[in-house]
Amino acid sequence: MHRIHRLLTGAIVALAAAACRNDSAAPSSTPSTANPLLVAIARAGFDTAGARDLGDQFAIEQDILISKAVAARWAAGKHDARPGGPSFQWRTTNLVGQTKIYGLKVDLSGLASEPAWQSAAVSALAEWNNVGSSAVYLVQGTPADITIQAAYLHPDGCGVAAAASWPDGTNPGPTITVYTGFCGSPNTNSTKLRNVVHEIGHTLGFRHSNWHCRPPSCQSEGQAGIGAIQVPGTPSLDANSVMNGGTATVSWGGFSANDKLAVRTLYPRVASVVINSGSALDDVTGPNSWNYNVGISAYDVNGNYIPGKVPQSITLDHPSIAQINVYGQLEGLQPGSTTLRATIDGITGTAPVQVSTITITGPSSLGMTESGTFGGVVTGPTGPYQALYWTSGEHNPLGCDGQASCTVTGSQVWYSGEGYMQVVFRNQSTGNFITAWVPVAPE
Numbered sequence: 001m002h003r004i005h006r007l008l009t010g011a012i013v014a015l016a017a018a019a020c021r022n023d024s025a026a027p028s029s030t031p032s033t034a035n036p037l038l039v040a041i042a043r044a045g046f047d048t049a050g051a052r053d054l055g056d057q058f059a060i061e062q063d064i065l066i067s068k069a070v071a072a073r074w075a076a077g078k079h080d081a082r083p084g085g086p087s088f089q090w091r092t093t094n095l096v097g098q099t100k101i102y103g104l105k106v107d108l109s110g111l112a113s114e115p116a117w118q119s120a121a122v123s124a125l126a127e128w129n130n131v132g133s134s135a136v137y138l139v140q141g142t143p144a145d146i147t148i149q150a151a152y153l154h155p156d157g158c159g160v161a162a163a164a165s166w167p168d169g170t171n172p173g174p175t176i177t178v179y180t181g182f183c184g185s186p187n188t189n190s191t192k193l194r195n196v197v198h199e200i201g202h203t204l205g206f207r208h209s210n211w212h213c214r215p216p217s218c219q220s221e222g223q224a225g226i227g228a229i230q231v232p233g234t235p236s237l238d239a240n241s242v243m244n245g246g247t248a249t250v251s252w253g254g255f256s257a258n259d260k261l262a263v264r265t266l267y268p269r270v271a272s273v274v275i276n277s278g279s280a281l282d283d284v285t286g287p288n289s290w291n292y293n294v295g296i297s298a299y300d301v302n303g304n305y306i307p308g309k310v311p312q313s314i315t316l317d318h319p320s321i322a323q324i325n326v327y328g329q330l331e332g333l334q335p336g337s338t339t340l341r342a343t344i345d346g347i348t349g350t351a352p353v354q355v356s357t358i359t360i361t362g363p364s365s366l367g368m369t370e371s372g373t374f375g376g377v378v379t380g381p382t383g384p385y386q387a388l389y390w391t392s393g394e395h396n397p398l399g400c401d402g403q404a405s406c407t408v409t410g411s412q413v414w415y416s417g418e419g420y421m422q423v424v425f426r427n428q429s430t431g432n433f434i435t436a437w438v439p440v441a442p443e
């Protein structure tokens with residue numbers, strides 16, 4: 001079961017506040033901006049222009065209610081109480097996987113009979129795609145990762161404009177429902193756009209920025225079974241967050257700077273793909289060689305490594321020279337040069353690849369005291385190649401390092417009935433090491 005989140009309207013909240021007001025309270029009026037409580041509220045980051053005095057609380061920015069008791073504590077320099085307005089950007093425990101966030105498919109076909117909502121949804125996808133430096137990239141299509149559909153009324157009544165499900169494992173919340181019977185006002189193309197942007201945020205794991213202090217009396221939504229983790233780097237107050245709850249009648253004004261910071265922090269956009277730490281790749285073809293585990297890493301615009309990213313594609317310009325085998329390793333097929341390309345979230349990194357063969361000459365078997373000489377020759381596209389190390393299964397070093405050939409006895413090679421001779425070359429053009437080996441049997 002997907003947990004459903006509700007978006008209550010500012011209108012309903014304001015109505016509830018009015019209903020709770022003592023009859024003897026002063027009538028609503030526009031207070032002086034010199035009011036010390038309003039000065040404290042303004043210092044806390046709220047726009048107090050147009051603030052309304054509702055008796056025991058102020059209405060700020062239309063739908064944010066801050067009690068005078070809280071404002072008085074702020075005015076006294078005490079911030080022990082949760083601020084009555086929006087705070088921090090928050091995420092759920094689950095997030096969409098880094099391998100999935102780019103290119104999520106959104107099915108809007110369920111909005112075909114609701115052109116205003118459909119238009120809002122199309123615009124909402126574009127707004128998410130334009131955050132900048134964010135890996136969130138939404139496209140219309142099926143099979144859908146997120147389905148946006150229309151219904152008449154939320155089970156809680158006409159005060160709910162839209163609802164969404166939370167991320168499920170590493171998948172986005174699968175469903176957003178918009179309610180055509182929504183009775184809040186205004187209910188314009190602009191508020192619809194803001195609502196869809198907001199609900200998409202929930203499907204990607206963003207909680208209400210003010211979840212812990214919802215108007216009118218700073219109620220907390222609690223952990224709600226989904227967790228509440230503050231996104232690092234977001235500041236203490238953000239009255240402009242699109243993820244504030246209770247904002248179904250607020251017009252779209254763009255993501256706040258901290259909304260964008262939160263998105264970029266959780267879902268950083270790939271800016272570069274680096275293969276093998278930026279070095280050329282050397283691989284050896286032949287039966288007695290090892291294939292190459294290729295390191296492919298994604299980095300953001302600031303050069304920070306992005307964990308969890310995997311390539312959507314890895315290709316070689318000349319498939320006859322090398323391939324990526326079923327184990328994901330680079331496997332040389334014949335001597336030559338080619339280029340490896342790896343693409344993550346639409347960004348491609350490249351690395352030059354050299355494939356060589358190493359031919360090791362020498363006896364296929366040796367007696368315990370019998371002496372044999374092994375040599376090695378590299379055939380490759382670059383070079384020159386320098387023999388660096390000779391090793392065997394039993395005795396190392398063999399005293400042949402840096403030499404083109406190595407003379408050993410069987411006792412230096414085999415052990416427990418088997419043995420081998422291995423040589424390591426350095427490609428002096430690329431700086432890489434390549435190696436191969438031959439089996440040597442006992443006699």
Ligand SMILES: [Zn+2]
Pocket residue numbers: 005006007198202208244245
């Ligand atoms: Zn919400």
